[in-house]
Amino acid sequence: xxxxxxxxxxxxxxxxxxxxxxxxxxxxxxxxxxxxxxxxxxxxxxxxxxxxxxxxxxxxxxxxxxxxxxxxxxxxxxxxxxxxxxxxxxxxxxxxxxxxxxxxxxxxxxxxxxxxxxxxxxxxxxxxxxxxxxxxxxxxxxxxxxxxxxxxxxxxxxxxxxxxxxxxxxxxxxxxxxxxxxxxxxxxxxxxxxxxxxxxxxxxxxxxxxxxxxxxxxxxxxxxxxxxxxxxxxxxxxxxxxxxxxxxxxxxxxxxxxxxxxxxxxxxxxxxxxxxxxxxxxxxxxxxxxxxxxxxxxxxxxxxxxxxxxxxxxxxxxxxxxxxxxxxxxxxxxxxxxxxxxxxxxxxxxxxxxxxxxxxxxxxxxxxxxxxxxxxxxxxxxxxxxxxxxxxxxxxxxxxxxxxxxxxxxxxxxxxxxxxxxxxxxxxxxxxxxxxxxxxxxxxxxxxxxxxxxxxxxxxxxxxxxxxxxxxxxxxxxxxxxxxxxxxxxxxxxxxxxxxxxxxxxxxxxxxxxxxxxxxxxxxxxxxxxxxxxxxxxxxxxxxxxxxxxxxxxxxxxxxxxxxxxxxxxxxxxxxxxxxxxxxxxxxxxxxxxxxxxxxxxxxxxxxxxxxxxxxxxxxxxxxxxxxxxxxxxxxxxxxxxxxxxxxxxxxxxxxxxxxxxxx
Numbered sequence: 001x002x003x004x005x006x007x008x009x010x011x012x013x014x015x016x017x018x019x020x021x022x023x024x025x026x027x028x029x030x031x032x033x034x035x036x037x038x039x040x041x042x043x044x045x046x047x048x049x050x051x052x053x054x055x056x057x058x059x060x061x062x063x064x065x066x067x068x069x070x071x072x073x074x075x076x077x078x079x080x081x082x083x084x085x086x087x088x089x090x091x092x093x094x095x096x097x098x099x100x101x102x103x104x105x106x107x108x109x110x111x112x113x114x115x116x117x118x119x120x121x122x123x124x125x126x127x128x129x130x131x132x133x134x135x136x137x138x139x140x141x142x143x144x145x146x147x148x149x150x151x152x153x154x155x156x157x158x159x160x161x162x163x164x165x166x167x168x169x170x171x172x173x174x175x176x177x178x179x180x181x182x183x184x185x186x187x188x189x190x191x192x193x194x195x196x197x198x199x200x201x202x203x204x205x206x207x208x209x210x211x212x213x214x215x216x217x218x219x220x221x222x223x224x225x226x227x228x229x230x231x232x233x234x235x236x237x238x239x240x241x242x243x244x245x246x247x248x249x250x251x252x253x254x255x256x257x258x259x260x261x262x263x264x265x266x267x268x269x270x271x272x273x274x275x276x277x278x279x280x281x282x283x284x285x286x287x288x289x290x291x292x293x294x295x296x297x298x299x300x301x302x303x304x305x306x307x308x309x310x311x312x313x314x315x316x317x318x319x320x321x322x323x324x325x326x327x328x329x330x331x332x333x334x335x336x337x338x339x340x341x342x343x344x345x346x347x348x349x350x351x352x353x354x355x356x357x358x359x360x361x362x363x364x365x366x367x368x369x370x371x372x373x374x375x376x377x378x379x380x381x382x383x384x385x386x387x388x389x390x391x392x393x394x395x396x397x398x399x400x401x402x403x404x405x406x407x408x409x410x411x412x413x414x415x416x417x418x419x420x421x422x423x424x425x426x427x428x429x430x431x432x433x434x435x436x437x438x439x440x441x442x443x444x445x446x447x448x449x450x451x452x453x454x455x456x457x458x459x460x461x462x463x464x465x466x467x468x469x470x471x472x473x474x475x476x477x478x479x480x481x482x483x484x485x486x487x488x489x490x491x492x493x494x495x496x497x498x499x500x501x502x503x504x505x506x507x508x509x510x511x512x513x514x515x516x517x518x519x520x521x522x523x524x525x526x527x528x529x530x531x532x533x534x535x536x537x538x539x540x541x542x543x544x545x546x547x548x549x550x551x552x553x554x555x556x557x558x559x560x561x562x563x564x565x566x567x568x569x570x571x572x573x574x575x576x577x578x579x580x581x582x583x584x585x586x587x588x589x590x591x592x593x594x595x596x597x598x599x600x601x602x603x604x605x606x607x608x609x610x611x612x613x614x615x616x617x618x619x620x621x622x623x624x625x626x627x628x629x630x631x632x633x634x635x636x637x638x639x640x641x642x643x644x645x646x647x648x649x650x651x652x653x654x655x656x657x658x659x660x661x662x663x664x
Contacts, residue, residue, distance in 0.1 A: 084441070122344060132337040
């Protein structure tokens with residue numbers, strides 16, 4: 001007997017932590033889980049906005065004693081943000097289904113270039129998580145006692161684990177909970193920037209005059225070329241400022257309809273807020289002549305100089321505002337890690353659907369999230385933090401390189417697209433100018449970052465990304481071999497001659513011996529099961545019932561129409577099996593279900609069929625390779641064995657049939 005008390009306790013605990021399962025057949029489900037522009041700005045735009053905590057910091061540090069160049073750096077930063085944002089806004093229009101850099105490179109530059117972009121994106125999103133968490137803890141430790149420093153790495157790991165659990169609950173839930181943090185960050189940083197500039201507004205003419213004088217003095221002393229290179233280097237070292245811009249185009253599928261308009265609105269909100277915040281902070285650094293002080297971030301130094309002296313009557317509240325602002329910054333950086341958890345698993349799922357990654361990464365959990373992807377991204381981020389010891393300088397270098405690999409490939413693909421479209425679309429010159437400018441900016445930052453920082457962490461991300469690309473090609477090769485073997489099986493079995501009988505067989509008899517066969521799509525795999533049953537049990541079964549579950553995964557969970565099409569496709573495959581049986585004189589019927597997890601959905605269906613056909617035996621197929629390897633369990637699901645264990649425990653006879661595959 002099942003221990004129902006323990007099962008109920010486990011189920012209640014899971015529902016408490018992760019939330020109750022969602023019903024994919026609910027017509028309102030897409031409304032419940034999709035994001036309006038504001039929530040998308042929080043969930044996807046937080047990564048871009050939070051980069052103002054570390055991007056301007058790294059750029060300004062690279063200027064050294066030439067802080068007067070910050071004025072030019074502010075202009076360059078703002079222009080770059082709007083150019084890249086405009087390019088990705090146009091991308092949303094051409095790829096409204098999402099997918100971002102991976103899909104663009106695959107469609108416009110070929111699948112091999114696409115897998116390079118996809119792998120760079122995966123590593124990028126892992127580093128999004130680890131960089132955001134590490135930078136957030138840096139902000140917290142800017143005002144915490146120095147002797148607490150030994151606990152910072154442990155705190156980063158704890159934050160990551162909490163974010164993993166939060167994201168397993170669902171997209172909208174995780175974003176809604178964190179929205180107040182996002183708004184508080186905006187409020188405190190608007191106050192910071194306006195007060196920094198407002199308190200120096202009367203001195204601005206002399207500040208600009210002094211900056212111009214310092215610039216000309218530097219050029220006379222060092223020459224124009226060294227100063228230009230110094231500015232370009234600082235611009236590139238601040239590449240982390242632009243790292244979250246691509247997130248919206250990657251996550252279009254989770255936006256509220258109309259998705260294109262929602263995506264463009266979200267992109268504008270993110271670009272405007274990021275340009276204002278990053279540019280304003282850089283300018284404030286120059287106004288107050290901020291310099292590094294120990295382990296503090298430059299933002300912490302800036303805040304202390306601006307607000308430590310604030311008081312109202314006898315109440316000295318300036319330090320409290322500094323702590324609150326740094327806490328808001330840290331909290332938003334933790335929110336920014338959401339981008340890695342929202343978009344990373346989606347890229348992983350898209351690559352899994354194209355057989356570059358194990359197919360299980362395309363599966364959705366009962367909460368309609370890509371659970372396997374969330375866990376993998378989180379664990380990879382933990383490993384990254386432990387390896388780098390949470391060193392933000394190393395993480396940003398690794399992070400920026402992969403971001404700009406994807407940016408460059410995306411812009412190259414879109415530039416090529418508009419060149420090819422020049423005879424068909426009158427807008428091609430304007431669009432090519434935007435994409436071409438974005439390509440030059442992104443590729444320049446990539447080259448300078450690689451040149452300057454290859455030995456300081458750049459080589460690590462190149463090795464990891466290259467290894468991931470190599471792994472993808474090995475996985476693809478295996479799936480292609482397996483598909484080729486199954487194609488041969490399809491040709492052999494689907495072409496078997498039909499029976500000479502003309503009258504259809506009688507309907508199924510619930511009291512007769514029944515073979516219940518679990519199948520996925522119509523083809524040689526399912527027919528092999530059917531023929532094996534007749535060979536092992538000749539003329540024993542009088543009924544053949546085909547079972548299949550329409551599994552909703554990240555590839556088809558894009559709208560009610562896609563789910564309806566999935567049901568129609570599954571039903572059509574089952575009807576083909578029934579027609580094939582009728583053509584060969586066999587009594588047959590089908591049953592189907594819809595769900596997000598194959599074993600659970602089919603198990604429930606099997607229980608129902610077992611009650612309807614009490615003299616039934618259930619059959620599942622399992623791919624058996626000529627040489628079994630450890631990775632076969634990772635690349636191919638164990639649905640047959642898992643289903644057999646569950647059904648046999650219920651007292652339902654279940655047999656797993658071997659489907660031999662040569663090679664693989």
